[in-house]
Amino acid sequence: MEWLAGRVILVWGFKRALLAILAGAIGVLALPPFGFFAAMFISFTLLVWLIDGAAAAPDSGLLGRLWPAFATGWLFGFGYFVAGLWWVGHALLVDADQFAWALPLAILGLPAGLAIFYGLAAALARLVWSDGMGRIAALALGFGLLEWLRTFIFTGFPWNAIGYGMMPTPLMMQSAHLIGMLGVTALAVFVFAAPALLGTRQGAVPGIGLAVILFAAHLGYGYYALHQPEPPFAPDRKAPVVRVVQPAIDQEAKQDTDADRSAIFEKHLALSVQPPKDGGKRPDIIVWPETSIPFILTDNQDALTRIADVLDDDQILIAGAVRSEDMGPGSPPRYYNSVYVIDGRGQIIGASDKVHLVPFGEYVPFEGILKNLGIQNVVEMPGGFSASATRSLLTLPSGIRLYPLICYEIIFPSEMTADIYKADAILNVTNDAWFGDTPGPYQHLQQARVRAVEYGLPLIRSANSGISVIADAHGRVISGIDLNAQGYFDATLSSATRSDIDDRVRKMYFWLIIGGVALIALISRMGFISRVN
Template sequence: MERLAGKIILLWGWRRAGAAFIAGAVAALGQPPFDFFAACLIAFPVLVWLLDGAASPVGERLLRRMLRPFMIGWWFGFGYFLAGLWWTGNALLVEAELFAWALPFAVFGLPALLAVFYGVATLIARLLWSDGIARIAALAFAFGLVEWLRTFVLTGFPWNAIGQAAMPVPLLMQSVGVVGMAGMNALAVFVFAMPALLAARRGRRAGLAMALALVAAHVGYGAWRLSSAPETTEDLVNVRVVQPSIDQSEKWDNTVRDRIFATYLDLSARPPADGAPQPDMIVWPETSVPFILTERADALVALGELVQEGQVLLVGAVRVEGESQGSSGRYYNAVVAINAEGETYDAVDKVRLVPFGEYLPMSDLLGRLGMRQLVQSVSAFSPGGPRRAIETVNGVRALPFICYEIIFPGIAGNGDADADLILNVTNDAWFGDTPGPYQHFRQAQIRAVEAGRPLVRAANNGISGVVDAYGRIVDAFAIDAVGVLDVAVPRQKIAAIAAPHLVGLALLAIFGLWAATISLIAAREPIDSRYIRDS
C-alpha cells in the first residue's frame, strides 16, 4: 500500500489530473442505481494521496499554491458529476430539433460548474493539511462544508451529495435523522478516506479503529431504530397513486391532450382490488393536466364525477393568475386539491424553480441572445409563496414538494411541522430509464427519514411509490410501468432526537477545529534537518 500511495503522490501534470478524474468517476458508483459504496473507499484514499503530493515548493507564489489543490478537487468533482449526472442531457433530446445544440453544455457544463465546489473543498482541506488522521478530518470538514453550500449557493443543487453513498438501504438511512445531511456528508468522507492511513506509519490503528467504531454505530443505530419501529395498523389513510407513463414528447401536444386527460381519468376510476377499500386520496404526478384546468369547465365536471364523496384528488397542474385583469398572467407549477364537487378548494405552488427549465435567468439579456427556457410548457413559471400543507380527508395534512424540491435537506421544518405526510409529485420522463429517476427517488426516501413522515410519491413514468417514515418502501412502480398503487399509509409522526442540521453543523465545527489545531501545531514545529536537501 505504501508503494501505491507513493506512486500516486508523485503524479504530476496530466497524470495527476487524470487520476483525480478517474477517482471522482469511481466515487459516483456509490450513488443509485449502482449503490456500490465500496467504490468510495477506493476513490477518497486516492484523493488524499493526490493532496499529499500537492505540497508547494518554498517561495512559490500564492496563486500557484492555491491552484494546485483546487485543480485536484476540480478534476475529482468533474469526474464525479460527469459520471453521475450525464443523464441530464437526455432532457434536451426530447425536442432534439430545438435543443440538441445545447447537449454539450448540459452534459459537460453542469459537471464543470459543480466541480468548482469540490475544488474549493480540496483547497480548504489543503490549507488545513497536516499529517495522519488530522488531514482526514480536514477533508471531512471541507467536503461537509461545500456540500452544505451546495444546498443554497446559486439557487442550490445538492444532487448526489457524498453522504448518500453511505445510505443505500433503510438500515443505513436512520442516522440522518440525528446528524442531518451536513453531518452525514462529513462523516461519510471521514470514513471513506480513512483507508489512506493504510499507507501511513503513524495513526493507522487509531484511525481505522475510529472508522470501524463509526460504521458500527451507524449500522447499530439503524438496526435498533428499525427493530423498535411500531407496527401501525390503525389511523391509516388509503392513497391511490397514478402512474400513466405519458410520453414526454406528447406532453403539451394540443392534438392529444384530451386523450392524456382521459388516460388519467380511466386509471383513477379503476375499482380497487378485491377487499381493498376505496381510496381516500388520489394523487396525480407533476403537471399531469395538459392544459389550464380552470379554462376547461368540462374537465372540472369530469373531475367532479371522478371524485367520490369523502375523497380528494391532488393534481399536479399549471395554475394561472391575472388573466382576468387583462394582463398576460402569472403561471405557477402547482399541486391543486379538488373535492367531490369538482371545486379546486386549495393549491400550493412550487417555490424552488429549475433554472433554464422552468424559467430563464436574466431573461431580458439572454432572450436577446436567442436563448429560451428548455422545458416546453405554457409559459415561464413564477415561484410560489411560503409552503404549507394541504388539508385533505379526515384532517390528514399533506405537505407538497414538486419535482426536485424534494432533494433539499431539512424539509421537516419547511412548511408545516404538523403535516401527516410528505407529498412529492414529479415528472422524470425527461430523463428516460437512466440513473436520474433512481437518484431522485433515493433522495425522496432520505427526506422521509429526515422528516419522520411517510412519503407519497407520484411520478409520470416512475419511480412512483409510498415510503414509510423509516425510509422503507411500502410499494412502488418500476420505471415506465402503467397503473395505480393502492396503499394504506400510516399517519406516522416520528419526533427527531435533536435538531439534525444543528448537530451536523456542530460536527463540521469539530472536524474543522481538530484539523486547524493540528495544522497550527505542525506549523510551529521545527523542521527535522534530515528532511532538508541541498539544492
C-alpha cells in the same frame, strides 16, 4: 498499500489529471441505481493520496500553494458530476431540434461548475493538511462546508451530495434523522477517506479506529431505529388508503395537440377508477403526478365535471397542474407549477404552488440578457413559471395534512418550513419522464426517501414515468411501480415517527461535527496526533 500510495502521490501531468477524474467517477457507483457504497472508499482514498502529492513551488504565494489541491479537487468533482449527472442532457433531447445545441453545457458545463465546490473543498482542506489522521479530518471539513454551500449558492443544487453514497439502504439512512444529510456527508467523507492512512501509516491507528466507530454507530443506530414499534397513525384519524397513478406518458406526447391532451387526461381518469387489486379497500386519496392535468384546469369546467363523475363523494384527487393567475388588463397571466386538491364534487378545495423553480427548465435567470442570446426555458410556457413566495400545507377534509414538494424541491432539506412538523406525510409529485431510462429517476427517489427519514414522515411519491412509491417514515418502500411501467397501486399510509429532533437540532449537530473535524485537523497540523501510530 504503501507502494500504491507512493505511486499515486508521485503521479504527474496528464496521468494525474486522468486519475483524479477517474477517482471521482468511481464514487458514482455508490449512488443509485448501483448502490455499491464501498466504491467511495476507493474514490476518497485516491483523492487523499492525490492531494498529498499536490505540491506547489516552495516560493509560491498562498494561492499558488493551494492551486494544485484546488485543481485536484476540481478534476475529482468533474469526474464525479459527469458520471453522476450526464443524464440531465436527456431532457434536451425531448425537443432536440431546439435544444440539442445545449447538450455540451448540460453534460460538461454543469459538472464543470459544480466541480468548483469540490475544488474549493480540497483547497480548504489543504490549508490545514498534515501527514496523519488530521488530513482526512481536513477533507471532511472541506467537503462538509462546501456541500453545505452547495445547498443554497446560485439557488442551490445539492444533488448527489457525498452523504447519499453512505445511505443506499434504509438501514443506512436512519442517521439522517439525527444529524441530517449534511451531517452524514461530513462524517461519510472522514470514513471513506480513512483507508488512505494505511498507505502512509502515520495516524492510522486513531484515524481508522475512529472511522470504524463512526461506521458501526451509523449501522447500529439504523438497526435500532428500524426495530422500534410503529406508533398508531393518529389518535383522531384513521390511516387512509392512497392510490398512486403512474401513467407513463411520453414527454413528447405532452406537447402535442388538444386531442392528445384530452387522451392524456382520460388515461389518468381510467387508471384512477380501476378496482382495487386483490380485493383491497377502495382508495380514499388518489394522487396524480406533476403537471398531469395537461391544460389550465380552472378554464375547463368539463374537466372538473369529469373528475366529479369518476370520484365517489368522499374521495379526494390530488393532481399536478399548471395554475394561471390573471394580472389584470394589459398584463400577461402568471403561471405556477402547482398541485390541486379536488373533492368528489369536482371542487378545487386546496392548492399549493412550487417555490423553488428549476433554472433554465422553468425560468431563465437574468432573462433580459440571456433571452436576447436565444436562451429559453426547456418547458414551453409564455414567460416561464413564477415562483410562489410560500408553500401551502394541504389539509384534506378528513384532517390529513400533506406537505407538498414538487419535482426536485424534495432535494433541499434546508428549505422545509415549520409546517412540515404539522404534516402527516410528505407529498412529492414529479415528472422524471424528461430523463428517460437513466440513473436520474433512481437518484431522485433515493433523495426523496432520505427526506422522509430526516423528518420522520411517510412519503407519497407520484412520478409520471416512475419511480412512484409509498414509503414509510424510515424510507422503506411499502409499495411502488417500476420505472417506465404504466399502472397504479394502493397502499395504506403509515404513521409518522415524530421525535424531538428538528431542523435546529440537526443544524446544531452539523456544526458540532464541523467543529470536531476542524479541531482534529488543527491539532494534527500542530503535530500532536500524527505522532500516534
